[in-house]
Amino acid sequence: AQSVTQLDSHVSVSEGTPVLLRCNYSSSYSPSLFWYVQHPNKGLQLLLKYTSAATLVKGINGFEAEFKKSETSFHLTKPSAHMSDAAEYFCVVSERDTGRRALTFGSGTRLQVQP
């Protein structure tokens, strides 16, 4: 069975400082891993996706994530936070090799950006 653990429920940073949102996964198969962002009262937006082509994945809005198989981690980073980055972030796993299409979401990390 697959699962995702987001290690921080809340992260607060100052505008212009780096962002680190931590995620560990568990999967019996070769996983696909995603980060989605959810702004208040808006739908989930895909930030980036890992599918084994490259371990460092670049996404939208300056975000990137690195897949580390030895650590079963897929942490999300951004060099410099903007006020508009304040939102809920979800780490997500999919066991694509099994043919099962359901996504498994973490519990989310709420990012606050202080001026």
Place this chain on the structure above:
Amino acid sequence: GAGVSQTPSNKVTEKGKYVELRCDPISGHTALYWYRQSLGQGPEFLIYFQGTGAADDSGLPNDRFFAVRPEGSVSTLKIQRTERGDSAVYLCASSLRTEGDTQYFGPGTRLTVL
């Protein structure tokens, strides 16, 4: 192009009533998914359609929940005898076969059961 749309955006109903929630996927997307997001939690999978058939309904919590996709496009999630615990945001997503497991989400329907 247009994204996934869901109607209504908000639905308030009384305990015991029947509700229908609608999802219009992105044009050309053959796969459609329903998820439920309770307050303060990540979305949880309910059901997945490939074309008209439910390929995986393992996430439906009980037999009060049912979903259809009769023509392989629009889908309706139906909840009978609603309970207060059904209150949540119901999310729909769709995907293109050639993009594998990348899913595109709609804005959701917020269901409140009084």
